[in-house]
Amino acid sequence: xxxxxxxxxxxxxxxxxxxxxxxxxxxxxxxxxxxxxxxxxxxxxxxxxxxxxxxxxxxxxxxxxxxxxxxxxxxxxxxxxxxxxxxxxxxxxxxxxxxxxxxxxxxxxxxxxxxxxxxxxxxxxxxxxxxxxxxxxxxxxxxxxxxxxxxxxxxxxxxxxxxxxxxxxxxxxxxxxxxxxxxxxxxxxxxxxxxxxxxxxxxxxxxxxxxxxxxxxxxxxxxxxxxxxxxxxxxxxxxxxxxxxxxxxxxxxxxxxxxxxxxxxxxxxxxxxxxxxxxxxxxxxxxxxxxxxxxxxxxxxxxxxxxxxxxxxxxxxxxxxxxxxxxxxxxxxxxxxxxxxxxxxxxxxxxxxxxxxxxxxxxxxxxxxxxxxxxxxxxxxxxxxxxxxxxxxxxxxxxxxxxx
Numbered sequence: 001x002x003x004x005x006x007x008x009x010x011x012x013x014x015x016x017x018x019x020x021x022x023x024x025x026x027x028x029x030x031x032x033x034x035x036x037x038x039x040x041x042x043x044x045x046x047x048x049x050x051x052x053x054x055x056x057x058x059x060x061x062x063x064x065x066x067x068x069x070x071x072x073x074x075x076x077x078x079x080x081x082x083x084x085x086x087x088x089x090x091x092x093x094x095x096x097x098x099x100x101x102x103x104x105x106x107x108x109x110x111x112x113x114x115x116x117x118x119x120x121x122x123x124x125x126x127x128x129x130x131x132x133x134x135x136x137x138x139x140x141x142x143x144x145x146x147x148x149x150x151x152x153x154x155x156x157x158x159x160x161x162x163x164x165x166x167x168x169x170x171x172x173x174x175x176x177x178x179x180x181x182x183x184x185x186x187x188x189x190x191x192x193x194x195x196x197x198x199x200x201x202x203x204x205x206x207x208x209x210x211x212x213x214x215x216x217x218x219x220x221x222x223x224x225x226x227x228x229x230x231x232x233x234x235x236x237x238x239x240x241x242x243x244x245x246x247x248x249x250x251x252x253x254x255x256x257x258x259x260x261x262x263x264x265x266x267x268x269x270x271x272x273x274x275x276x277x278x279x280x281x282x283x284x285x286x287x288x289x290x291x292x293x294x295x296x297x298x299x300x301x302x303x304x305x306x307x308x309x310x311x312x313x314x315x316x317x318x319x320x321x322x323x324x325x326x327x328x329x330x331x332x333x334x335x336x337x338x339x340x341x342x343x344x345x346x347x348x349x350x351x352x353x354x355x356x357x358x359x360x361x362x363x364x365x366x367x368x369x370x371x372x373x374x375x376x377x378x379x380x381x382x383x384x385x386x387x388x389x390x391x392x393x394x395x396x397x398x399x400x401x402x403x404x
Contacts, residue, residue: 048070048071048073048110049068049070049071050070051069051070051109051110052067052069052070052403053069053108053109053403054069054107054386054387054399054401054402054403055386055401055402055403055404056386056402057336057337057384057385057386057402058336058341058381058385058386058388058401058402059336059338059340059341059385060340060341060355060357060358062402063341063353065402066369066400066401066402067400067401067402067403068371068372068398068399068400069110069387069399069400069401069403070110070399071110071396071397071398071399072094072105072110072112072396072397072399073112073395073396073397074098074101074103074115074395074396075101075103075112075115076098076100076101076115076395078099078100079098079394079395079396080098080099080100080394080395081098081377081391081392081393081394081395082096082097082098082377082378082391082395082397083097083098083122084096084097084121084122084123084124085097085124085378085380085389085391086124086125086126086133087107087126087380087382087383088126088130089126089128089129089130089169089170089383090130090384091107091382091383091384091386091387092106092107092108092130093105093106093107093113093126093130094107094389094397095124095125095126095133096124096397097118097121097122097123097124097135098118098395099118100117100118101115101116101117101118102115102116102117102118102119102121102124102133102135102145102149103115103116104133104147104149105397107382107387107399110399113147113148113149114148114149115149116145116149116151118135119135119137119143120137120138120139121135121136121137121143122135122136122137122138122163123135123136123165123167125167125169125174126169127172127188127189128169128170128171128172128189130147131146131147132144132145132146132147132152132188132189133145133146133147133149134172134174134188136157136161136165136174136176138161138163139161140156140157140158140159140160140161140176140178141154141155141156141157142154142155142156142157142174142186142188144188144191153191155186155188155191157174157176157184157186158176158177158178158182158184159178160178160179160180161176161177161178162177162178162179162203162204162205164176164177164204164205164206164207164218164219165177165207166207166208166209166216167209168209168213170213171187171213172187172188172189173185173186173187173188173194173213174186174188175207175209175216175230177199177203177204177207177218178203178204179203180198180203181198181199181200181201181202181203181204181218181220182196182197182198182199183195183196183197183198183199183204183207183216183218183228183230184196185216185230194231195230195231195233197228197230197233199216199218199220199226199228199235200218200220200222200224200226201220201222202220202221202222202224203220203221204218204219204220204221205219205220205221205245205246205247206218206219206246206247206248206249207219207249208249208250208251208258209251210251210255211251211253211254211255212255214229214230214231214255215227215228215229215230215236215251215255215271216228216230217249217251217258218249219246219248219249219260220246221245223240223241223242223243223244223245223246224238224239224240224241225237225238225239225241225246225249225258225260225269226238226239227239227258227271236271236274237269237271237274239260239267239269239276241260241262241267244262244263244264244265245262245263246260246261246262247261247262247263247287247288247291248260248261248287248291249261250291250292250293251293252268252293252297252314253293253294253295253296253297253298253314254297255271256270256271256272257269257270257271257277258271259291259293259300261282261287261288261291261302263284263285263288264281264282264284264286265279265280265281265282266279266280266282266287266291266300266302267279268280268300268314268317277317278317280300280302280312280317282302282304282307282310283304283306283307283308284304284306284307285304285305285306285307286302286303286304286307286310287302287303287304288304288305288307289303289304289305289307289327289330289331289332290302290303290304290309290331290332290333292333293314294335294339294342294356295335295336295337295338295339296338296339297314298313298314298315298339299311299312299313299314299320299339299356300312300313300314301333301342303323303326303327303331303333304327305327305328305329305331306327307327308322308323308324308325308326308327309322309323309326309327309331309333309344310322310323311323311356311359311364320359320364321359321363321364323344323354323364325349325350326344326346326352327346328346328347328348328349329346329347329348330346330347330377330378331344331345331346331347332344332345332346332376332377332378332379333345333379334379334380334381334388335356335381336381336385337381337383337384337385338385339356339357340355340356340357341353341354341355341356341357342354342356343369343379343381343388344379345374345376345378345379345390347374347375347376347377347393348374348375349374350368350374351368351369351370351371351374351376351379351390352366352367352368352369353366353367353368353369354366369400371390371398371400372398373392373398375392375393375394376390376391376392376393377391377392377393378390378391379391386401386402387399387400387401388400388401
């Protein structure tokens with residue numbers, strides 16, 4: 001185990017990142033290229049700079065050219081933070097929910113496409129072809145909107161919905177779980193329920209879908225994780241956590257393993273062997289803030305409010321490094337599509353960009369990223385790697401990337 005709360009980047013990448021993160025722009029370039037420098041309130045109330053369309057994916061090699069692309073503002077006067085968002089599959093649009101509104105923006109020019117009443121929605125998703133937006137409310141009702149915000153259909157998605165869901169973005173399939181342990185899978189484009197089956201005899205607290213969309217993992221409040229081939233309606237595994245509550249469940253990148261998080265440990269299960277592969281002991285609630293695999297499935301990342309961010313080698317269950325300073329309230333992480341870079345944010349603390357491709361067992365390489373505010377509740381990276389989005393407490397979204 002290594003404790004590397006701040007870093008040494010390697011001379012080349014360090015120089016590039018520090019240039020991107022700490023260089024003070026000239027007066028002529030400030031409006032177009034940098035986030036506001038002073039108080040967090042200035043960043044969200046000043047006139048936004050001219051919007052710059054991203055030109056290429058963000059990589060370690062071009063990190064010195066990272067710049068402020070522009071700002072997305074919510075149109076309502078009573079500001080609130082965004083609690084659910086979805087990028088379109090081609091990464092050119094963003095849909096989001098705050099306390100009052102469902103909104104969508106065009107990421108090529110920063111234009112607000114529409115805003116409309118949230119209608120009680122708690123989750124939002126883009127359709128595979130980005131012509132529709134789907135939302136789900138606390139009752140399990142599904143609302144289907146056209147790309148310009150016109151309500152088209154309402155479906156009774158899942159009676160007794162527990163809040164557990166899994167969305168298959170490339171197919172537009174949505175799985176919802178209910179209090180009786182039943183899962184219902186919808187083809188939203190067709191407005192049709194494809195499968196309804198009882199996964200377990202307890203309410204379901206969490207769902208996950210495998211990368212090949214064949215398997216659904218469902219965590220019950222009875223401490224059992226059941227894995228189903230949902231198309232064949234066939235249960236292929238039942239993993240007993242011996243009374244421990246399962247807080248989260250995720251599939252590994254190759255979908256051969258599934259990981260669960262409890263208050264004190266992570267369990268990684270082999271689907272082929274139908275048995276425990278290994279367990280990782282955590283500090284209390286050590287995966288309550290961040291619990292995710294990198295896109296390539298090689299690293300497992302965990303962090304909690306009072307626990308540091310840990311980076312694990314997913315293949316051999318060893319800790320690569322620990323970031324003691326990445327801990328606190330409202331922490332979040334996002335990754336470049338090639339899994340080489342990670343950006344982390346903790347509310348009211350420093351935002352950092354980390355190089356995951358060059359860990360040497362002694363340090364985790366990274367540098368601070370100054371976006372002009374620390375009032376960030378979420379970070380996200382588009383699937384094409386072009387945009388890092390930072391979600392402010394007042395609903396403001398700051399976009400960073402590489403522009404010509």
